[in-house]
Amino acid sequence: MAKLQPDLHVKSIYDIDLDMLKNRSIYCLIMDIDNTLTPWNSSDISDELGKWVKGARDEGFKICLLSNNGPKRVERLSVKLGVSYIYNAAKPRRRSYQKALDIMGATYDHAAVIGDQLLTDILGGKRMGMFTILVDPIDEREFIGTKIMRWLEKVLFNRRPFGKGETRP
Ligand SMILES: [Mg+2]
Incomplete structure (x- = not known):
């Protein structure tokens, strides 16, 4: 169970104290x-x-995104942010964490793992002996109004009976 206990739990990445x-x-x-x-x-x-x-990069931090998701989105996001990345990471398996360290030229004791899931992100980081930071999932943090608007958009979009230029038979 100790392997599922993050070293730090914050609301979001914006609450992480980089100086610490x-x-x-x-x-x-x-x-x-x-x-x-x-x-x-x-x-x-x-x-x-x-x-x-x-x-964070200006402060001298190196960043590697580590995702169990496929290549397309992971690559696009990483390029936009100008950071390294690993897709299909199979977290909590150790191998991809080691690969991330290799990419950044670091050892486990100079890296922190940041994620929203205990059984993947945090467990993998703990198994590597790294400092782990759990954040609350964004979807749960989102303002309820945003969720309602998204739902409404979806309903309206899905319910639109005819596409542009189509007419009722
Ligand atoms: Mg996640």
Whole structure:
């Protein structure tokens, strides 16, 4: 059970104290994507996220995205953010974490794992002996109004009986 206990639990990545990490000689961040950086399956990068990543990089942090998702979205997001990435990571298996360390040229004691899932992100990080940070999933953090608007959009879109230019038979 100790392997499922994160070293730190914060609401979102924006609550992570980067100076605290530096004080622990941590300068590499292995980050989950879905529900940690973006809502589930979203390829949008918010201004807030873009700024945070740039800020962390300016502070000297190396970042590698580690996702169990397929190549397409992972690659697109990583290129947009200017960071390294690993897709089909099969977290919590150790191999992809080691690969992330190799990419960043670091050892486990200089890296932190950041993610929203205990059984994948955190467990894998703990097995590697890394510092682990759990965040609340973005979807649960989202303002309820946003969820209602999304649902409404979906309903309206799906219910639209005819496409553009089509007429009722
Ligand atoms: Mg996730």
